[in-house]
Amino acid sequence: MADSAYAPADFSSWTCPAPLRDHDRIVMGHGGGGTLSAELVEHLFAPAFGNKVLAELGDSAHLLMGGARLAFSTDSFVVRPLFFPGGSIGDLAVNGTVNDLAMAGAVPAYLSCAFILEEGVELSVVGRVAEAMGEAARTAGVLVATGDTKVVDAGHGDGVFINTAGIGLIPDGVDIRPQRAAPGDVVLVSGPIGVHGVAIMSVREGLEFGVEIQSDTASLAGLVADMLAVCPDIHVLRDPTRGGLATSLNEIAAAARVGVRLDERSLPVPETVANACAFLGLDPLYVANEGKLVAFVAAEHADAVLAAMRAHPLGKESVAIGQCVPDHPGMVVAATGLGGTRVVDMPLGEQLPRIC
Amino acid sequence: MKYLDEFSDPVLAKRLFDDIRAVTTRPWSLMEVCGGQTHSIIRHGIDQLLPEEIQLIHGPGCPVCVTPLEIIDKALEIASRPDVIFCSFGDMLRVPGSGRDLFKVKSEGADVRVVYSPLDALKIAQENPDRQVVFFGIGFETTAPPNAMTVYQAKKLGIPNFSLLVSHVRVPPAIDAIMNSPDCRVQAFLAAGHVCTVMGTTEYPELAERHRVPIIVTGFEPLDILEGIRRAVIQLEAGEHTVENAYPRAVQPEGSPAARAMLSDVFEVTDRAWRGIGMIPVSGWRLSPKYREFDAEHRFSVTGIETEESTVCRSGEVLQGLIKPHECAAFGKECTPRNPLGATMVSSEGACAAYYLYRRLETPDKEASSVG
Numbered sequence: 001m002a003d004s005a006y007a008p009a010d011f012s013s014w015t016c017p018a019p020l021r022d023h024d025r026i027v028m029g030h031g032g033g034g035t036l037s038a039e040l041v042e043h044l045f046a047p048a049f050g051n052k053v054l055a056e057l058g059d060s061a062h063l064l065m066g067g068a069r070l071a072f073s074t075d076s077f078v079v080r081p082l083f084f085p086g087g088s089i090g091d092l093a094v095n096g097t098v099n100d101l102a103m104a105g106a107v108p109a110y111l112s113c114a115f116i117l118e119e120g121v122e123l124s125v126v127g128r129v130a131e132a133m134g135e136a137a138r139t140a141g142v143l144v145a146t147g148d149t150k151v152v153d154a155g156h157g158d159g160v161f162i163n164t165a166g167i168g169l170i171p172d173g174v175d176i177r178p179q180r181a182a183p184g185d186v187v188l189v190s191g192p193i194g195v196h197g198v199a200i201m202s203v204r205e206g207l208e209f210g211v212e213i214q215s216d217t218a219s220l221a222g223l224v225a226d227m228l229a230v231c232p233d234i235h236v237l238r239d240p241t242r243g244g245l246a247t248s249l250n251e252i253a254a255a256a257r258v259g260v261r262l263d264e265r266s267l268p269v270p271e272t273v274a275n276a277c278a279f280l281g282l283d284p285l286y287v288a289n290e291g292k293l294v295a296f297v298a299a300e301h302a303d304a305v306l307a308a309m310r311a312h313p314l315g316k317e318s319v320a321i322g323q324c325v326p327d328h329p330g331m332v333v334a335a336t337g338l339g340g341t342r343v344v345d346m347p348l349g350e351q352l353p354r355i356c
Numbered sequence: 357m358k359y360l361d362e363f364s365d366p367v368l369a370k371r372l373f374d375d376i377r378a379v380t381t382r383p384w385s386l387m388e389v390c391g392g393q394t395h396s397i398i399r400h401g402i403d404q405l406l407p408e409e410i411q412l413i414h415g416p417g418c419p420v421c422v423t424p425l426e427i428i429d430k431a432l433e434i435a436s437r438p439d440v441i442f443c444s445f446g447d448m449l450r451v452p453g454s455g456r457d458l459f460k461v462k463s464e465g466a467d468v469r470v471v472y473s474p475l476d477a478l479k480i481a482q483e484n485p486d487r488q489v490v491f492f493g494i495g496f497e498t499t500a501p502p503n504a505m506t507v508y509q510a511k512k513l514g515i516p517n518f519s520l521l522v523s524h525v526r527v528p529p530a531i532d533a534i535m536n537s538p539d540c541r542v543q544a545f546l547a548a549g550h551v552c553t554v555m556g557t558t559e560y561p562e563l564a565e566r567h568r569v570p571i572i573v574t575g576f577e578p579l580d581i582l583e584g585i586r587r588a589v590i591q592l593e594a595g596e597h598t599v600e601n602a603y604p605r606a607v608q609p610e611g612s613p614a615a616r617a618m619l620s621d622v623f624e625v626t627d628r629a630w631r632g633i634g635m636i637p638v639s640g641w642r643l644s645p646k647y648r649e650f651d652a653e654h655r656f657s658v659t660g661i662e663t664e665e666s667t668v669c670r671s672g673e674v675l676q677g678l679i680k681p682h683e684c685a686a687f688g689k690e691c692t693p694r695n696p697l698g699a700t701m702v703s704s705e706g707a708c709a710a711y712y713l714y715r716r717l718e719t720p721d722k723e724a725s726s727v728g
Contacts, residue, residue, distance in 0.1 A: 337364055
């Protein structure tokens with residue numbers, strides 16, 4: 001290097017952009033399951049529909065009809081590719097809504113199914129999706145009882161979009177809501193996290209992580225039933241899909257005005273997921289799952305519930321990952337492996353891969 | 357990849373913390389140059405566990421943060437054109453230009469695509485011969501070689517509809533600029549390991565000697581960072597100022613000759629403006645005359661960008677290591693990842709974003725202390 005190769009920088013000329021205004025159009029982040037999604041619902045949809053049932057803003061609505069307690073939920077599926085290791089959009093369309101119902105403690109019963117098909121998509125593809133849905137519904141013990149089909153011009157869809165809605169009965173004595181999280185509750189998770197999101201990324205982006213990673217898509221209704229059999233008084237259940245475990249925990253902490261404290265060393269992150277996330281600069285806590293649940297259970301019931309979870313095929317690797325605390329209400333804090341702490345915040349939109 | 361566990365081992369980390377504590381007798385200020393290191397430090401809570409005397413100052417080593425506003429506005433203008441497919445790494449999409457970002461441009465109909473490699477953009481160009489495909493080539497010496505290789509391939513294969521919007525920057529001139537600042541508080545540097553993987557370490561001894569600062573080439577996992585800190589403190593305590601390689605599993609003194617040759621062929625050194633710091637002579641790369649036809653700035657004639665500045669954001673001082681993110685009055689209030697006033701709050705590697713996302717529950721008093 002030459003002597004005095006660089007002149008002193010002009011520190012008076014640093015630049016900084018004007019603040020971004022709130023978006024005046026829908027951006028991809030509005031569908032990411034994070035803060036942007038929540039604000040869209042809270043500030044645009046909820047005021048327009050304005051009713052007490054919707055105001056709960058749970059994954060399922062809790063309804064009282066003719067003396068029966070029903071859980072009612074809907075979800076849309078726009079995944080690309082349509083088929084991926086371990087499942088398909090058809091599996092997700094059934095399991096996603098079934099799991100939303102199960103997270104209310106309900107026994108899922110009936111689904112509706114609305115297809116939005118793009119002109120030009122092959123019938124054989126639609127057939128494979130429908131077959132997958134039928135198989136998933138049989139496995140979950142639900143009936144697809146009603147449906148609809150629409151076709152949009154070529155270029156105005158992505159092959160196959162699906163919406164499903166579902167209803168199920170909530171058993172007597174069961175009251176599962178995020179607002180019921182209480183200090184002292186143990187936080188349980190039913191197995192390895194981040195698997196579905198990494199599986200989708202690996203095929204969508206053509207990334208290979210050494211071994212094929214299979215989506216964990218599954219109906220959790222049976223697992224929930226086994227948990228409720230040993231402890232009807234489970235406080236909270238969530239299936240941490242978009243936005244991952246971090247988003248679900250933040251939603252619960254905010255709804256109940258409690259703190260959540262995680263032990264990072266207890267988090268079940270498979271090596272393949274850890275490696276993929278390290279490679280892409282992502283945090284496994286924010287990566288989607290499609291066959292996992294997180295439960296908040298009073299400490300005196302935690303061992304029994306954990307044992308029931310581990311006895312079920314979909315919960316064999318269940319672990320306790322932390323507890324609910326009275327400190328830092330609305331905030332999720334993780335104890336790091338080295339002994340420090342970090343705040344696990346609500347994501348804004350979707351996680352973005354980091355440059356380096 | 358088992359390094360992920362091995363280099364995060366809490367038992368070994370505790371030993372390193374103890375070693376650092378044992379050798380530290382007085383206050384020292386160290387700057388970690390790379391944003392990836394900043395993230396690792398905050399995410400693992402490393403700075404909370406260091407001795408009170410050790411202050412870490414976050415350097416300007418986030419390529420997203422230091423990309424000049426002018427370049428981002430050029431990117432937005434190019435991306436808005438109907439004949440363009442604009443390809444970028446993911447975390448550039450939320451960097452605000454003058455009132456817009458690439459997400460907003462995309463929502464208005466622009467064809468903006470996230471790619472994981474510049475070669476993906478080249479493939480898109482081959483698949484879309486009737487469209488102009490532009491790749492946003494930002495970053496340090498780490499991302500410059502693959503971008504150079506992509507331009508080399510575009511020329512070799514004769515792909516006329518591909519171009520590169522270049523905003524590459526070099527680390528050593530930035531270190532020099534920081535040390536030349538009269539306000540500089542940095543007493544040792546943790547140099548960015550991956551930059552040195554490409555460029556080697558030959559540029560650093562002269563800097564270490566002239567500014568009398570230890571420069572420790574450091575990796576990114578917790579144990580790497582702790583080892584870098586340990587070696588820096590040992591040198592500071594002994595009054596030494598040499599270059600040490602604490603990341604030998606990835607860094608050779610000569611770096612990667614093949615990558616350096618590619619850089620020399622495709623790029624030429626140029627003066628480059630850094631957001632938050634200003635113009636630093638010879639701190640950047642641009643396409644060399646041989647490859648100028650692939651320069652998106654020339655191809656799309658993007659000029660005359662005017663910038664409206666925020667008066668409250670202090671990202672410039674954060675980037676220079678003069679203040680911590682939370683010392684800015686706007687931090688966490690007017691300025692959040694959702695409404696970023698400055699680039700340091702936009703990127704997942706930016707110091708402000710790292711503080712916001714992984715902020716500790718209480719701010720240790722030691723962070724407010726000034727080490728001059």
